[in-house]
Every structure is written in structure tokens, then in C-alpha cells.
Amino acid sequence: MKKSLLLLAVFVLCLFPLVADAAAKTDTKYIVYYFRTTGRCHSCIEMEKMTKQTIEKDFAKEVKSGLVEFRSVDVELSENKHYIKDYSLYTKSVIISEVKNGREVRWKNLDQIWRKLRNQADFSKYISSETSAFIKASKK
Numbered sequence: 001m002k003k004s005l006l007l008l009a010v011f012v013l014c015l016f017p018l019v020a021d022a023a024a025k026t027d028t029k030y031i032v033y034y035f036r037t038t039g040r041c042h043s044c045i046e047m048e049k050m051t052k053q054t055i056e057k058d059f060a061k062e063v064k065s066g067l068v069e070f071r072s073v074d075v076e077l078s079e080n081k082h083y084i085k086d087y088s089l090y091t092k093s094v095i096i097s098e099v100k101n102g103r104e105v106r107w108k109n110l111d112q113i114w115r116k117l118r119n120q121a122d123f124s125k126y127i128s129s130e131t132s133a134f135i136k137a138s139k140k
Helices: 002-025 042-058 058-063 082-086 120-136
Strands: 029-036 068-074 093-098 105-111
Touching: 029 042, 029 120, 042 058, 042 068, 042 120, 058 068, 093 120, 105 120
Parallel strands: 029 068
Antiparallel strands: 029 093, 093 105
């Protein structure tokens, strides 16, 4: 019995570096934020809806795996006010953030969302292509 437990312990210890290495490779995550205020107009609600739908549809595999995440954040809440300074926000915005080992390493403001708002296809294409390019750039 003791010999079996010892062999099991050795086996687990031998596998640990492989498991740790695999975990280290998945420490990167991309967060697509939609920053909003408490009071929202129809356009603001539509931007959030279209952004979320695009991410969930075009990045379904990545969302399911946890690589990509969508978050809607009310910057008027006290715990979220820091985002205004962090990202120099002045209006409703979509920000893509790359997080490695729990720390943000880079981000991008998708500043064309207001120009694309009236055309859902253009808006979705913009969100999707910018998100894809952002993710691809980190893999270079």
C-alpha cells in the first residue's frame, strides 16, 4: 500500500511541470469592455447589445474557453470610476484589453463605434476585425 502511494506521488510530481507549463500558456485573456453610464439612451443600449452579440457570435470558441470575455461596466459606480482615468474615457466606449497573469499589458480604444452605430453590419464588422487584429498582434 505504501509503495503504491509512493509511486502515485512520484507520478504526480513528474506530471506537475507539464500541467504547470500548460497553465502558464493560458494565462492570457482578452476582455472586451463596453463602458457606459447608469442613464442610457437607445443608441448606448444598441452599442452594448451589438458589441456583446458580435463577441459572442464571432468569438464563440474563445468565449467558451475563457480566452475572450465581454464585460459591460457602469463607470458611474464608485468601484468603476478608475476606468475613466485608466482609459481616458469621455463617452461610452469599447476597449479591448490584453491581460497576462492578472495584469493588463496593453489596450485599445475602438474609437470608431459612434461612426459605425447606424449600420449594424459595419459596426459588427468593425468590432470583430479590431478584436481579431488585437489578438493576432499579441501572438507575434
